[in-house]
Amino acid sequence: MLTNITPQELFHLKEQGETIIVDVRAPIEFEEATIPGAINIPLFTNEERAEVGTTYKHKGQEAAKELGLELFSKKLPAFIKAFKALEAPATVFCWRGGMRSQTAATVLDLMGISVNRLTGGIKAYRIWIKEQLDTLPLPPLYVLNGHTGNGKTHILRELKEEGYPVIDLEGMACHRGSIFGQIGLEPSNQRMFNLLLGEELLRYQNEPYVLIEGESSRIGKVVIPERFYQHKEISPQLFIDLPIDERVKIILADYSPDDYHDEFIDSFSRIKRRIHTPVSKTIAQALEERNYTEVVKNLLIYYYDPHYSYSNTYSDELITLIEEESVEDAKAEVKQFLSRKVHV
Template sequence: MVRDITLTEALELQKNHSHTLVDVRSPKEYKEATIPGSMNIPIFTNEERAEVGMLYKQVGKQAAMDHGLVIFSKKLPEFIAEFRKIDTPITVFCWRGGMRSKTAMTVLELMGIRSSRISGGIHTYRQRVIARLQETIKPKLLVLNGYTGSGKTKILRKLMEDGYPVIDLEGMAGHRGSIFGQIGVEPNNQKKFELLIANKLERYENEPYIFIEGESKRIGQVHMPELLFEKKEQSPQWIIQLPVEVRVKEILSVYEPEKQPGLFIEAFTRIRKRIHRPIAVQIQEDLENERFTEAVEQLLTHYYDPQYEHSVARFATIDRDVIQVATVQEAYEECLHRYKELMK
């Protein structure tokens, strides 16, 4: 017997009770976007899903279902064993609450494992995300801004670790927001980026303030939702100012170019034409000879700092407050102090 529950009911069970949501789609689908906090026990691998899908298109639904049954029947013991590891009530879901989640429920029932499924599948969660991103953002935003290398992301993540409300755009995008931003991280697609933002906005809807970084609208390959971007642009800007040598060390510690020098040279070629030729030649030479301190300082002075000065000019009429300190730790402490003052 199929026991359907709504997405709202499933999220409430997950939030308020010991309850496990299981995404039975392929690992690739799960990785691209899923309901936060769910786990993945797939009916098909990525390759098997592609195989069944191709058969559906070329031959028909019944042939695809028959072949899918052959594949899945061989994996049943392993599939059931994974569910037996779960010691809470279970709700399964797939894309639209169709064949895969119904199949999962059926075999679980046969093996004495009760479960329910989300009516409409994760598609209903996608609709919820879109609706959330079109709602007015109630909390005020505290925007950390400043030159490249000012430790803004490190400050935000320290605040998040300490339990303060933070939207970490770079972490959600899987990109650090610069020409070198994709190095050492794995990018998320637009759907997952929006899902993560919507989840945070819902979580923090009753908070008076949320910390966020002063990112541009585009972060790598994803774009900030319109309402969030507009509110960020109109919110108070806390400008972190650190000495250049500290910023250089901060960048080197984050990116560790000595581990993948070739990737940095490759990334630099994409902006080389935008830098005055003698300087660009020197930066290229420094990168090739692994003089990363010199290369980073030149990049800051001749590329990133002028870009920042141009972009920050748009905040001429916005409340701006400079936080001039010697270290990232001091910047964190000052941000926290100001936040606590606002909360009084």
């Protein structure tokens, strides 16, 4: 049976685990941005998609349809087999809910495979998510803040595993939020970030609060939507403060600089003019010698900490200071803070 469904219906089916979302667009489109959680079973390869597009441009719609049908018919058995292997009913989509998803859904239906088709494709889903970002009631936030390397991301991700309501902004951006933050990662684009954030806000509508990390308005390639960012700025800020040697250990474990030596040199070259010349030379020498402990310590003392202190403008009534010796101790204190607030 073939059923056309709306973006809202798709989200609820996905949350209930009642569908597997299948992006039938070409791999290059899937990799750029897709509905979170979707898998890719494409009608066409990247090259075939380009060929069909060129045919449409030079010979018209009918010629493009004929070529598409010829290309797709050759892979039809493998296409059907891939859907039969899925462990739940599929929902297919393409860019605008056009020929590709219609073809996929019709063929699957003819083969007796139950399938949904997303009306309007990923374009409609993005529009719906943007509406949620613009209109959903924003939950109360508690913001984990503090200098670079204080374990904020570690605390949030561990709390999320324990069932706390956490929106991991850096995880969704695939960026750690610093000049070195892209190293070893493939940063998200704005479209993918907005889809992820919108879905998280929908999931947490009934929670008494949500935990996030203190970020600037830009994280790598993405910008936090203004409405959500301003809400963060007026929310309670939990400032984590760990000893500098502990912070250095955390950063070294997170970034694995020995595996990305050249990337570290490149990133440092972009900020070295902002650091006092003697210190900059010391850091450059330590980098050359692969003395990453010295590199990180000097960057914290002479670049990140002064820059962070200068940019912190929160009023005292919003700030709770959590001074501990380790990430585990800081996490325990955060949990105690939340317990007191929830039971007030």
